[in-house]
Amino acid sequence: MNNQQNILIIGAGLCGSLLALRLGQRGYNVSVYEKRPDLRKVDISSGRSINLAFSNRGQKAMKLVGLEKKVKALCIPMNGRMIHDTHGNTFLSNYSGREHEYINSISRGGLNTLLLDEAEKHENVKVFFNSKCLSVDFENTTALFKDYTSKKEFVEDADVIIAADGAGSALRKSYYLGKKFLFSFSQDWLSHGYKELAILPKENGDYKTYKNALHIWPRGDFMLIALPNLDGSFTVTLFLSYDEGEYNFNNLNTENRVLEFFQKEFPDALSIMPNLLDDFFTNPTSPLGTIKCSPWHYKGNTLLMGDAAHAIVPFYGQGMNASFEDVTEFDKVLDQGYNDWETIFKTFEKNRKRDTDAIADLAIDNFHEMKDHVANPIFQEKRKLEMALEKEFPDEYASKYSMVTFNENIGYREAMITGRAQDKAILNLLTDKKIDISGDLKSNLEKIKKETEAILEDD
Ligand code: FAD
Incomplete structure (x- = not known):
């Protein structure tokens, strides 16, 4: 495909910034529009998963764009799951019997920053922040944006538009609302939501519990997990039903009740979380869902990628990895030398959809495995x-x-x-x-x- 084409990407998150970098490397003219401010200048982390499990499929994509070494510096190896029982006893269950196989904890912000910095090194890649896509005219390949700074709306056109704008994708909504073709869409919510908490570092900066593991407190119907950060802290996530069971997000509404719950279920975690109540009542509770849809593309004009095409629940630690793998697979299709976008998009979706459907189902299986079966x-x-x-x-x-x-x-x-x-x-x-x-x-x-x-x- 002729690389003089103009490609518009919606969303400069993990998938959009990697895609911009790769297409920039291939010589395309790339414009990326992101609704939020530049995360390198403003802290926008509140309430979103601060760190993520990063593994081989993600690493393969980093190798494709030449960032393997730079990404390694952001990683903390996690060799296994450290299981905590209600008495505070722990045991480590390795992820693999092969020593070189482990997963990594990586900062979302750190990785996104690196990808944006590298993408912007290419003159042919431009990133525009504070620009929210309101809708996409997929027949005419134009997108309507609102500039949050000037409050004005504007329209951009391109040869193709690729939406990497996450689970709430504006392009996907336009497909759905446009009713111009048969668009299948499903969204399944879990009855559980999640809330992020933290284990802060010791005063000397050391970790308060074992660093190189993904910690899990499995309790059958709910669980707590913790992943290490480079600054000595852990990001802790509570996965709990909204309204079922003795303790749920709806009835954990007083400080005493939250303390009672943690004292009963996670006493060892509570002992190293003096900040629990502040975090609990400050941080949002967010839902978890699976999105499947098809087709991902409209003719050769527009394409969905990453969470916009296939959002999954986080229990296999694969959402970001799968979104990065989308870029590797898309790149492979570009290598095949097709000279029309429709064939490229069609081939990409045909190769990819069965795999993203599979990881969506595996992620649900792992929800039950982590909260229950591991014990x-x-x-x-x-x-x-x-x-x-x-x-x-x-x-x-x-x-x-x-x-x-x-x-x-x-x-x-x-x-x-x-x-x-x-x-x-x-x-x-x-x-x-x-x-x-x-x-x-x-x-x-x-x-x-x-x-x-x-x-x-x-x-
Ligand atoms: P996002 O990261 O959601 O990026 C979308 C971007 O588009 C954002 O920057 C957003 O601001 C922007 N945007 C949205 N709408 C618009 C608009 N209308 N106009 C312009 N810009 C817009 N994955 C893993 O691999 N490992 C893990 O351990 C892991 N843990 C997770 C834990 C939790 C609690 C959650 C919720 C998810 C987790 N994931 C994990 C999944 C991972 O976060 C996603 O799969 C990944 O972020 C998808 O990247 P994306 O770029 O497609 O979407």
């Missing part, structure tokens, strides 16, 4: 066995989690199908006492492979 003995046995298999047979066995998180060379859908069959096989074999975690590993592996194949054939 279940048979699940723990399964994890121990999988760790041992990955360690002993690194080229022969990979758990579902490893395939999703650490194998950027297979799609989410393939990881989901194989991983679910493997999970079922191990749980069947453990329940029927046909394998024993202290038994011979090679024989366990053979039995799991055979059972997995049988399940895959049945499906």
Whole structure:
């Protein structure tokens, strides 16, 4: 595709700024319009996830744009889940039996800043802040914006418009409201919301709990998690129902009740969170949902990407990684040398949608796994066995989690199908006492492979 084209990107978040950088590197004229102020000048973090789990699919995209080393400096490795029980006992469950496989905690703001700085190094990339897209005329490839500084509205046109404007996408709304073509859209909310809290650093700047883990306090119907930040703090997130159960967001409405809840359920966390009540009553409670839609594109004029096309719940730590993978996959399609945007957009969506649908479903599965199953003995046995298999047979066995998180060379859908069959096989074999975690590993592996194949054939 001729790179003299003008591309308008809506949204300078994680996906939009990476896309702008990559298209800038390819020589396109890129204009990005972002509704918020420039996060490099104004603190806009309030209430949005401050840090994120960053893994191989995201790293692959960073490699594509030459930012691997710069991004590594922003990362804190997390080798496993540190599970906290109600008595404050902990145990570490590694993410993989292969030592080089771990996930990272990364600052959303730090990463977004880096991507914007790198994108703006290209003369052909321009970023405009405080410009909210109100609607998109996808027949004429123009977008209507409101400039928050002058309060004036203005229209921009381009050869193509790509919306990376997140879960509330203005382009997606225009598709839906425009009723000019058959546009399918679903939005499923969880009954749980989330609230961000913090464990602040010690006075000397040290971490108050173990740094290199994703901490989880699983409690069946709800959970607390914590990810480390470079400044010695942890960002803590409470996932809790809005209105079900003894404690829920609607009835945690007094200081005493919040303290009672934390004292009962998360006493060790409470002991290092003297700031709990301030955070609890200052920070917003936000909903969590899954958005699926199709088609993502209208002819060769407009395209949805990132959360705008496929917002997912955060429990696999893959929303940002998947949005970055969109850019890698889009780039691959551009490499194929098509010379019309319609074919490029169509091919991209055809290659990608089955994988983003799969990670959306896997993320819901992991919600139940994290809040509940991780504390279940048979699940723990399964994890121990999988760790041992990955360690002993690194080229022969990979758990579902490893395939999703650490194998950027297979799609989410393939990881989901194989991983679910493997999970079922191990749980069947453990329940029927046909394998024993202290038994011979090679024989366990053979039995799991055979059972997995049988399940895959049945499906
Ligand atoms: P966003 O990051 O939402 O960016 C959209 C941008 O568009 C924003 O800058 C916004 O201001 C701008 N915008 C919006 N509307 C307009 C408009 N009308 N006009 C102009 N600009 C507009 N993912 C992971 O991989 N790992 C994790 O650990 C993880 N944890 C998460 C925890 C929580 C609590 C949540 C909610 C999400 C988490 N995610 C995680 C998901 C991740 O945040 C998203 O998938 C990712 O931010 C998607 O990037 P995006 O650029 O598509 O959208």
